[in-house]
Amino acid sequence: MRRWGIVAILILAVTAVTAATAATVNAATPQWLTLPPTPTLPAAAQSGDAPVNGIRIWYATFGHGAPVILLHGGLANANYWGNQVRALEAHYRVIVMDSRGHGRSSRDAQPYGYDLMASDVLGLMDFLKVKQAAIVGWSDGAIIGLDIAMHHPERVTKLFAFAANSDPSGVADIAHSPVFNAFIARAEKEYEQLSPTPHDYQAFLAQITKMWETQPHWTAADLHRITVPTWIVDADHDEAIKRENTEFMAANIPDAGLLIQPEVSHFSFLQDPEQFTTDVLHFLQHVKGH
Numbered sequence: 001m002r003r004w005g006i007v008a009i010l011i012l013a014v015t016a017v018t019a020a021t022a023a024t025v026n027a028a029t030p031q032w033l034t035l036p037p038t039p040t041l042p043a044a045a046q047s048g049d050a051p052v053n054g055i056r057i058w059y060a061t062f063g064h065g066a067p068v069i070l071l072h073g074g075l076a077n078a079n080y081w082g083n084q085v086r087a088l089e090a091h092y093r094v095i096v097m098d099s100r101g102h103g104r105s106s107r108d109a110q111p112y113g114y115d116l117m118a119s120d121v122l123g124l125m126d127f128l129k130v131k132q133a134a135i136v137g138w139s140d141g142a143i144i145g146l147d148i149a150m151h152h153p154e155r156v157t158k159l160f161a162f163a164a165n166s167d168p169s170g171v172a173d174i175a176h177s178p179v180f181n182a183f184i185a186r187a188e189k190e191y192e193q194l195s196p197t198p199h200d201y202q203a204f205l206a207q208i209t210k211m212w213e214t215q216p217h218w219t220a221a222d223l224h225r226i227t228v229p230t231w232i233v234d235a236d237h238d239e240a241i242k243r244e245n246t247e248f249m250a251a252n253i254p255d256a257g258l259l260i261q262p263e264v265s266h267f268s269f270l271q272d273p274e275q276f277t278t279d280v281l282h283f284l285q286h287v288k289g290h
Contacts, residue, residue, distance in 0.1 A: 031272060032237035032265040035182045038190065039082025039270075041096065042089065049104075052123035053116075056196075058104035059097040059124055063089030066157075067133035068284065069121065070096045071141025073163070073266075074208050075187040077103030077194060083273035084136070084280060092284070095133070097124055099140070101204060103194045112211045114140075118147040122155060134289065136160040136280055138269065139240070143216060146249075149228040150218075157289035160280055161249075162233040163241050163266050166218040170245025177239040179265060223252040228290045231257040231283055235264040257287070 047060035060078065062085050070081040078096035088094045100120050101107035110116060121144060125133065134157045137145035142164035149156050165171050174180040184205070191201045232250040234241055243260075250258035261268050261275060269276040 030237075031263055032235065033179060034271055035179050035186070035267060036270040038079050038186065041079055041082050042086055050124050050127040052120050052127060053100075055100055055108055055120075056106045057097055057100065057120055057124050059095060059128070061128070062094040062096075063092055065092040067130050068092045068094050069125075069130075069133045069135050070094065071121065071135060071137040071144050072096075072099065072102070073139030073141055074099075074212065075102070075184065075191075075205065076138075077190060079103070079190075080138070080270070084269060084277050087277045087281065088284075091281075092134075095124075095128065095130070097121070098194075099144075101195075101207075103190075104196070106196050112207050114143050114147045114211075114216050115151075118144050118151070121148060122152060125155060131155070132157050132290075134158045134160075134284060137162065137164070139163045139266065146218075146226070146230075147216070149226050149230065150222065153226070153228050153290060156228045158229040158283070158287050160231050160233060160283045162268065162276075163235065163238055164232070164249065165241055165245050166216060166223060166249050167245065168213055168215070168217075170242050170248075171212060172238075172240055172242050174240050179267065180239055183267065220248070220252040223249055224254060226253045226256075229255070229287050231259055231287070233259045233261065233279065235261050235266060235268045237263070237265045240266045257283075 041060060042062060044060035045062055049056040049058055068088060070084060072078055072080050077098050081096050085094050085096065098105040099117055132155055135145040142161035145159045145161050146164055149159050188201045191204065192198045230253050232246060234246040250256045259279060261279065264271045
């Protein structure tokens with residue numbers, strides 16, 4: 001009996017050392033080199049498929065108040081906003097959607113493009129009878145937000161654009177980024193689970209990559225046309241966006257704010273959701289709308 005007691009103590013000691021070692025390793029990994037799990041969305045007040053531009057756009061709404069639209073990045077889906085929705089729905093009517101061909105939304109044969117995807121957002125707003133909304137966008141979602149602000153300023157009260165680029169030259173080489181490659185692999189599994197065309201991920205990836213390589217092409221003069229109150233936001237360790245392009249956009253959009261979030265990457269809203277969401281709330285509460 002005494003021997004088994006000693007064995008049990010040794011097992012507990014080894015387990016404690018193993019756990020401590022794992023905690024030390026995790027603590028030593030900077031959060032900008034992590035890819036936390038994709039959140040889930042809370043229970044929606046309303047959700048469904050909206051007929052927009054000949055396709056079906058999946059959407060969900062949460063809470064009540066002034067409308068805020070959250071637009072996700074390329075290859076992703078609306079679930080990535082789960083942390084932010086939980087924080088915002090107490091104050092706003094939060095609207096999320098899966099971009100065409102992403103997540104639960106369908107697509108047609110038209111090539112992917114930011115003008116087309118911006119028109120999908122406007123179509124969903126019309127479907128939901130939302131005349132104007134604040135937009136919070138991540139990556140492709142931020143570019144779509146900028147496209148709407150540029151061409152349809154009457155529909156946007158203010159824009160929080162995180163990790164956008166104004167030109168393909170503003171995109172960094174992500175081929176050797178372990179975090180971005182982990183995201184691409186994760187996106188494939190999520191696509192298989194959510195998409196109405198679950199076996200088409202590689203074709204989808206190729207088409208989105210082509211869009212990234214060829215769009216947008218906004219000049220300083222194009223950006224100067226934006227009159228919507230805008231914050232250009234990025235992460236200090238963004239592996240996908242070149243800092244000089246972020247600064248170029250902020251410098252050429254009239255009265256734009258520039259915010260660089262510390263110790264995070266292109267996936268800031270997952271890596272440090274409290275910091276990201278606090279910045280969004282501050283923007284929504286303190287920046288006067290258009």
